[in-house]
Amino acid sequence: MKMGTMVGCNQPTEENRAMRTISMLAVAAVSLSAAQASAQTTLDFSTPWPDTNFQAKAARQFAEAVAKATDGDVQINVFNAGEIGVSGSESMAAVETGIVQMADFLLFLQAGEEPLLAMDTLPYLIQGQEQMATFLEVASPVFDEIAASHNQKILYYVPWPSPGLYSRSEITTAEDLQGQRIRAFNPASFEFLTKLGAAPLEMPWGDVVPALAAGTIDGVATSTSSGVDGKLWDTTSYFNPLQWSTSTDAVTINLDAWNALSEEDQAAIEGVVEELEAEFWAQSAAEDEGKTEILVENGMTVTEAEDSMKAVMSEAGHEMWGSFIERVPAAGPIIEQYTEAAGK
Numbered sequence: 001m002k003m004g005t006m007v008g009c010n011q012p013t014e015e016n017r018a019m020r021t022i023s024m025l026a027v028a029a030v031s032l033s034a035a036q037a038s039a040q041t042t043l044d045f046s047t048p049w050p051d052t053n054f055q056a057k058a059a060r061q062f063a064e065a066v067a068k069a070t071d072g073d074v075q076i077n078v079f080n081a082g083e084i085g086v087s088g089s090e091s092m093a094a095v096e097t098g099i100v101q102m103a104d105f106l107l108f109l110q111a112g113e114e115p116l117l118a119m120d121t122l123p124y125l126i127q128g129q130e131q132m133a134t135f136l137e138v139a140s141p142v143f144d145e146i147a148a149s150h151n152q153k154i155l156y157y158v159p160w161p162s163p164g165l166y167s168r169s170e171i172t173t174a175e176d177l178q179g180q181r182i183r184a185f186n187p188a189s190f191e192f193l194t195k196l197g198a199a200p201l202e203m204p205w206g207d208v209v210p211a212l213a214a215g216t217i218d219g220v221a222t223s224t225s226s227g228v229d230g231k232l233w234d235t236t237s238y239f240n241p242l243q244w245s246t247s248t249d250a251v252t253i254n255l256d257a258w259n260a261l262s263e264e265d266q267a268a269i270e271g272v273v274e275e276l277e278a279e280f281w282a283q284s285a286a287e288d289e290g291k292t293e294i295l296v297e298n299g300m301t302v303t304e305a306e307d308s309m310k311a312v313m314s315e316a317g318h319e320m321w322g323s324f325i326e327r328v329p330a331a332g333p334i335i336e337q338y339t340e341a342a343g344k
Helices: 002-010 014-039 054-069 088-097 115-121 129-149 187-195 205-214 224-229 255-260 263-297 307-327 331-342
Strands: 041-047 074-080 102-106 152-159 164-167 182-184 219-222 238-240 248-254
Touching: 041 054, 041 255, 054 074, 054 102, 054 248, 054 263, 074 263, 088 102, 088 152, 088 248, 115 129, 115 187, 115 307, 115 331, 129 152, 129 248, 129 263, 129 331, 152 255, 152 263, 164 224, 182 187, 187 307, 205 219, 219 224, 224 263, 248 255, 307 331
Parallel strands: 041 074, 041 102, 182 219
Antiparallel strands: 102 248, 152 248, 164 219, 164 238
């Protein structure tokens, strides 16, 4: 009797077989889930701009679109304004070494490592988005080579609104600018303002508003975005959108991280770039227009440079092109090809 019971216990019943099937399916599901989790790629993306800045918003929009396009295979974590310990001038180096896998940075802030990247700061070389697009058609193959030499790939560009001049008194002629103590925002703007007869100063952005309030400086060279961020209508009365240059951010990805992605995910990311880059440029243009309206709403008077001042600025700008080519000879062929294409 005991023998029969034992034999019966060893025979698989329909119920036992069903339970084993369910168990095997559960194990398979867990294994598949684990495999999918291990296949997911997470990339850290550093942007030096605050959360409210249009460049930072574009970075988040890009990250969300990539997650959707890759069905969650690629997750991008965006860190704003130094949250991850990477400054704007350190961004290219951080991507190169893998401290972060992606970054968004002004090209000219990387000129310490690659002087050619300061080209877009040259006055009267690139004025507005249309000219920036023409410039990048010529320069981007060279920029791609520079990026590759620093172990990264440029995914896309987003230009900034062009700088203008905030001042207490109206400045529409070169004579109006003489001796004015203007805060410059980079070496090229410092040299340019000096050539125009101003007395530029260098200082961190955080010191600008107190310096204006104290009368230490008479004005500021910066964009409409920064003017609104700093509420410069409280310390200046006039804004002249001189538009003497246009600079751009680049978004790059570490080549090791890029090459580790599947071909499908790479293609999906490139598709996102193709879809969104033009939209990001439009957002930049809208940013400039919208922020100008805010300046006016808050009592700022928007002026325009007289032709005589534009002529003086153009002459000073062209002088700086020649000096730059002497320092960075590789810029010569690019500037020559670009100016011919742009009709400058």
